[in-house]
């Protein structure tokens with residue numbers, strides 16, 4: 001696991017390395033490793049003749065490298081500290097390698113660089129006198145353990161200025177720092193400029209806007225500080241660094257990425273632009289790029305000519321149909337000549353061998369276009385274009401201009417071009433396709449247009465990623481999120497207490513319930529050192545301490561109206577898969593305590609047939625445990641469970657007053673569809689028969705609030721509101737999971753009482769197959785009509801002259817797109 005993690009961390013360093021055993025480097029100053037690891041157990045990473053230590057036991061104590069200034073108890077525990085650039089890098093490296101610990105044993109999960117102003121520090125002293133004490137103590141410690149921080153490498157000046165007034169050295173530092181801070185303001189931090197003087201927060205912690213922006217750049221600087229210890233910077237980059245003005249601070253140098261520029265992306269949305277336009281373009285970019293690697297800022301009109309953004313940005317996105325002024329055009333060209341990259345969205349910005357031609361009749365119509373990719377393959381998609389196209393002009397430059405996409409019309413109009421510029425690697429990709437538009441906010445005239453655009457949505461992302469990648473940006477998936485502890489939550493206090501009582505009798509001395517897939521360790525509250533791995537997870541049993549941005553227990557409780565199902569809940573912000581969480585409990589827990597696992601994100605989501613189930617925020621992710629007696633209507637027809645669950649998901653929405661016409665449907669055997677067009681959810685059922693009882697784990701996942709890259713329930717609600725003039729509210733995963741479980745319990749009860757006929761009329765009402773034809777066996781096979789579901793839950797088809805037969809519900813044998821089915825072999 002250590003090697004895998006290390007490889008993942010180094011993935012971007014683009015260098016080869018070997019793992020080896022070695023004696024390892026000397027331990028960090030003034031701290032011994034907690035446990036002396038025998039040399040043969042130490043894992044090292046060797047690149048050329050450099051050896052890097054990756055042993056997890058080399059714990060770095062936080063206070064060895066910085067002096068704490070202030071802290072905020074509670075959850076999350078927050079601490080502000082001061083460190084030199086070098087020590088900040090050391091902290092960063094230890095943090096990235098999971099070796100950093102606070103003195104009390106807590107493990108930090110986020111480091112954010114903050115600007116503290118003099119006034120802030122004063123206030124801090126007034127509101128928290130203890131802070132000063134802590135600072136003095138820690139500063140002493142710091143002096144003992146690390147050489148005095150040299151001035152030029154201080155991370156944040158504001159703290160240092162207030163440190164010891166009157167001290168001549170400090171005074172000198174203060175004036176230098178003031179200069180430095182001024183320079184920093186001018187040269188690097190666009191975010192500072194965006195914040196007006198009155199808007200500064202007292203403590204810039206991770207909840208404030210500035211810090212959120214800074215956070216990205218800090219993660220970035222930490223990443224590069226960490227990577228910097230491993231590969232040598234390429235020649236290209238170092239030569240660029242040398243060229244840089246001497247005034248460049250060490251902090252900026254650390255932020256230089258391998259392309260030689262700070263990882264900033266600027267978006268210019270014109271002079272009249274509103275924040276909304278900027279946010280829209282920013283949001284689509286963030287969904288495509290590796291967001292931990294880049295910081296996105298708005299380039300305001302007044303900054304185009306003044307701010308020194310040209311040296312501080314990797315990519316400029318021009319997303320305005322406004323004409324570009326001559327001065328701005330020159331400035332953009334200067335950026336290109338210095339190796340900058342430009343991405344144009346429906347903008348009049350062009351240069352050299354290309355010009356814009358207006359074709360108004362193309363506007364507001366969905367067009368098919370063909371996009372050439374780097375590997376010479378083509379993607380066809382349907383999208384809106386701006387009403388302009390590109391034309392090649394200067395013959396001598398024609399070789400340089402590369403059309404990347406043309407419309408599939410008679411003129412084969414060019415709508416995306418690639419243009420290189422200068423000798424420093426400058427280049428632009430200019431698009432007249434509205435790849436940056438959010439489908440939900442588009443003025444779409446017809447249902448067909450909505451459907452066509454939504455069906456092309458994932459291809460739009462593919463094309464955008466392709467464009468961004470060819471401009472040198474990383475669009476790889478962000479790092480896998482860290483697993484979080486589980487929370488034990490219940491539908492009410494009484495059942496919670498009953499569960500805790502049961503738990504007392506069923507855990508071992510360590511609070512463990514073991515199982516082959518995953519052992520659960522029950523703890524009453526959040527502890528500093530909780531073990532969370534794919535095979536061992538801590539479960540916090542105190543409901544009072546629970547809160548989540550994405551899940552409201554109250555909403556869940558209000559919408560859960562069941563006798564048994566879903567009463568005891570294991571909740572995780574991030575887990576591997578909810579399919580494993582109930583493993584240790586499901587066979588032991590009394591039946592009335594119905595178990596359910598819910599997650600906000602999964603790192604190893606499972607789909608049918610061994611597929612991966614992508615599990616981003618916004619997708620409802622859940623696994624429910626039910627028991628079914630073998631000798632019962634459903635026990636004798638267990639494949640029906642999946643149909644009942646798909647139906648329950650659809651009903652959970654369409655049974656809400658006002659939401660009856662939301663186009664959500666079931667597709668046999670276990671998919672949830674938008675109309676008969678796009679899948680937005682699925683069901684995965686695992687059953688185990690123990691004596692005469694089926695223990696069934698039902699995994700269901702459906703898109704509730706994740707519009708991209710495909711479609712979600714809230715898109716359908718917005719579309720409905722637009723068309724019908726209604727104001728139906730967006731729905732949430734917590735509400736819909738609880739409603740699904742409630743509906744399912746009712747459907748099971750009906751099925752147990754009346755058999756398939758009790759529920760089939762409802763299934764048929766919502767299914768996508770009414771009156772549909774399919775081909776049997778192969779694409780050339782005989783045509784048959786879908787007629788219904790048989791008594792066991794299999795699809796029934798009617799073939800001309802042959803009568804009715806049943807077909808397999810398993811695997812991918814029923815391909816809706818091709819309309820293929822495979823007859824059941826009995």
Ligand SMILES: O=C(O)CCCC[C@@H]1SC[C@@H]2NC(=O)N[C@@H]21
Pocket residue numbers: 577578579602604605606607608609611613620621622623670671681682683684699700701702
């Ligand atoms: O392939 C399918 O259509 C079934 C997908 C089922 C996904 C859900 S999400 C919650 C639960 N946890 C998983 O890992 N898979 C299921």
